[in-house]
Amino acid sequence: MWPAVTFTSIAIALLGSLVIYLRPTSDDPLLKLASDNSHKYDNDLLELAKIASISSLPEHSTDIEEAAKWLVKRLRDAGLEDVKLLHTKAQPAVYGQWLHASGAPTVLIYGHYDVQPVDPLELWTTPPFEPTVQREGKGQGSFTGRGVSDDKGGLLQPIQAAEAYLKAKNALPVNVKFLLEGQEEIGSPNLAEILEEHKDLLSADMALSADGGQINEKQAGVVLGLRGGIAFEVEAQTVGQDLHSGLKGGSVQNPIHALAQFVAELHAPNGSVAVDGFYKGVREITAEDRADAAAFPFDEEAEMQSLGALGPHGEEGFTTLERRWLRPTLEVVGIYGGFLGAGIKTIVPARATAKISCRLVPDQDPDNVMSVLMRHVETHAPPQTRLTFTPLPFRANPYIMPRDTVANRAAAKVLQEMFGSPVFFYREGWTIPFFDLFASHLGIQPVSFGFGLPTDNVHSPNERFRVSMYDKGREAWIRMLQEIANQAAETASSAEPNATQ
Known part of the structure; x- marks a missing residue:
């Protein structure tokens, strides 16, 4: 060398x-x-x-x-x-x-x-x-x-x-x-x-x-x-099989409703991730980091228009570039359950699933973040709902x-x-x-x-x-x-x- x-x-x-x-x-x-x-x-x-x-x-x-x-x-x-x-x-x-x-x-x-x-x-x-x-x-x-x-x-x-x-x-x-x-x-x-x-x-x-x-x-x-990353899957189950919504609807928990409630509560009103321990090790943003973000050629309004977005969104107290570069995130990247074909099928489904990915920043440990997320899933199931946590094969420091x-x-x-x-x-x-x-x-x-x-x-x-x-x-x-x-x-x-x- x-x-x-x-x-x-x-x-x-x-x-x-x-x-x-x-x-x-x-x-x-x-x-x-x-x-x-x-x-x-x-x-x-x-x-x-x-x-x-x-x-x-x-x-x-x-x-x-x-x-x-x-x-x-x-x-x-x-x-x-x-x-x-x-x-x-x-x-x-x-x-x-x-x-x-x-x-x-x-x-x-x-x-x-x-x-x-x-x-x-x-x-x-x-x-x-x-x-x-x-x-x-x-x-x-x-x-x-x-x-x-x-x-x-x-x-x-x-x-x-x-x-x-x-x-x-x-x-x-x-x-x-x-x-x-x-x-x-x-x-x-x-x-x-x-x-x-x-x-x-x-x-x-x-x-x-x-x-x-x-x-x-x-x-x-x-x-x-x-940023690094991890991904996992959460399955919500409330009954043993799909049920007729006219016969059973309103009397048993709907897993899609329960999963939607769980997903909605993953973030606090200020946009931060509402999971205990999620931010452990997150490196403080330095003056040099902020200067890099401020100097970067970025037109936020033009980008939002090009994306068809109604405006920027995210964790309060940070600029858009700081959120993207320097802060960790939790995003629901897919959610499904029940009947997805054309037309209607009147059921209360037995299961619903969400796929979630997180982007991580120095000095977050992916294994630690996965652990606190699994604990959160185990302790925050909505009423009459069984949540199952499954890590997915996406992991990077x-x-x-x-x-x-x-x-x-x-x-x-x-x-x-x-x-x-x-x-x-x-x-x-x-x-x-x-x-x-x-x-x-x-x-x-x-x-x-x-x-x-x-x-x-x-x-x-x-x-x-x-x-x-x-x-x-x-x-x-x-x-x-x-x-x-x-x-x-x-x-x-x-x-x-x-x-x-």
């Missing part, structure tokens, strides 16, 4: 003096190669997005395998070495490497090839697994299809960047390792096992995530932290990292060059389990370097990925790999006491 490499003072000084000449320029052959191959790269995404690699649905297990094999071939075609599948109890991960940049840092690049389910299907304007692309003028237009933004377009960009280097220059400026998993959309349940089993194989100086996005097409940012790291400095510099505007450091509300898993199992703190947009309809019908961001992200990855080498050289040079003598 590069910090342990010993350089002579003269070599370090010379390397530092050459940094300015190493940054790719617009006439660089590898940038030209990347630009000239845009049609090929379009086909990459269209081919990969055709594969219905839905990790949450067992009937798509063969699609998961097909996507993994497709990526094995694509990594090999790009010039990566030792490409193979890392098998788990379920979906495999894909690994590849190029390790011939002597003395340079090693970068572990993460992405995921699994996607979300597509329902409701009737809201798609085109079939979700028949992806399309329309290029309209220079960099305009969009890809449409499930997974084009999250994360198939994202994970292809660093592969294409590595390929451009290897074809144009027969070398990369840093050592790279790829880990592409197929379980992110279900909480990466087997990723820890992979990291432990292959710890030596996956060792690196830093990690970059191709799963993520930018603030908008003209404004970039570096994410310093993500919250993640936070320092601002001043080699990877963050490199990302900020490249993004400012690419977007032409100052880069914001900020936190995000979503959850990607691998961030904390990499930190806890490999001892490296990943940096998000993705190029999706908030308007990409991720996890929704008509998911899209703008052509401009697909192209820009590819060039950004090319620049990022070189900038990491530059930053590492500058860091080594400044750390060497005799480097400038």
Whole structure:
């Protein structure tokens, strides 16, 4: 790993003096190669997005395998070495490497090839697994299809960047390792096992995530932290079987009514979560955190209008961004029971179910939060109601990292060059389990370097990925790999006491 490499003072000084000449320029052959191959790269995404690699649905297990094999071939075609599948109890991960940049840092690049389910299907304007692309003028237009933004377009960009280097220059400026998993959309349940089993194989100086996005097409940012998460299910049962509502209605407890009462009481009138112990360990919001949120380019009124929302809502005493980035939440993500078909069926149902997810912030412990929620369910059942608590396979620790790291400095510099505007450091509300898993199992703190947009309809019908961001992200990855080498050289040079003598 590069910090342990010993350089002579003269070599370090010379390397530092050459940094300015190493940054790719617009006439660089590898940038030209990347630009000239845009049609090929379009086909990459269209081919990969055709594969219905839905990790949450067992009937798509063969699609998961097909996507993994497709990526094995694509990594090999790009010039990566030792490409193979890392098998788990379920979906495999894909690994590849190029390790011939002597003395340079090693970068572990993460992405995921699994996607979300597509329902409701009737809201798609085109079939979700028949992806399309329309290029309209220079960099305009969009890809449409499930997974084009999250994360198939994202994970292809660093592969294409590595390929451009290897074809144009027969070398990369840093050592790279790829880990592409197929379980992110279900909480990466087997990723820890992979990291432990292959710890030596996956060792690196830093990690970059191709799963993520930018603030908008003209404004970039570096994410310093993500919320963690857990999920569970609560079933309410009041009778042994569905009953005729004319014969029994009004004389027995209705589980949908009871569950609705229970769910409504999970929050206090001020918007806080009304569960004893839920906020244990929650880190206080710092002045720097508030300053980041206040400086962030956010038009609350415009966003509410675009979302079709009647206005902001949430925990009192916090701004919208503070609620999203810095405070934990509890959300009912699904509720069902009784007759759901067309028309009417006059019954008192026997059961009703709510699915609930929580987003967690530093320093909340997911196991502790799950424990206090289970205790709450056990002690707050409405009258004549049995509540059953079932944890669901979604669990991730919250993640936070320092601002001043080699990877963050490199990302900020490249993004400012690419977007032409100052880069914001900020936190995000979503959850990607691998961030904390990499930190806890490999001892490296990943940096998000993705190029999706908030308007990409991720996890929704008509998911899209703008052509401009697909192209820009590819060039950004090319620049990022070189900038990491530059930053590492500058860091080594400044750390060497005799480097400038």
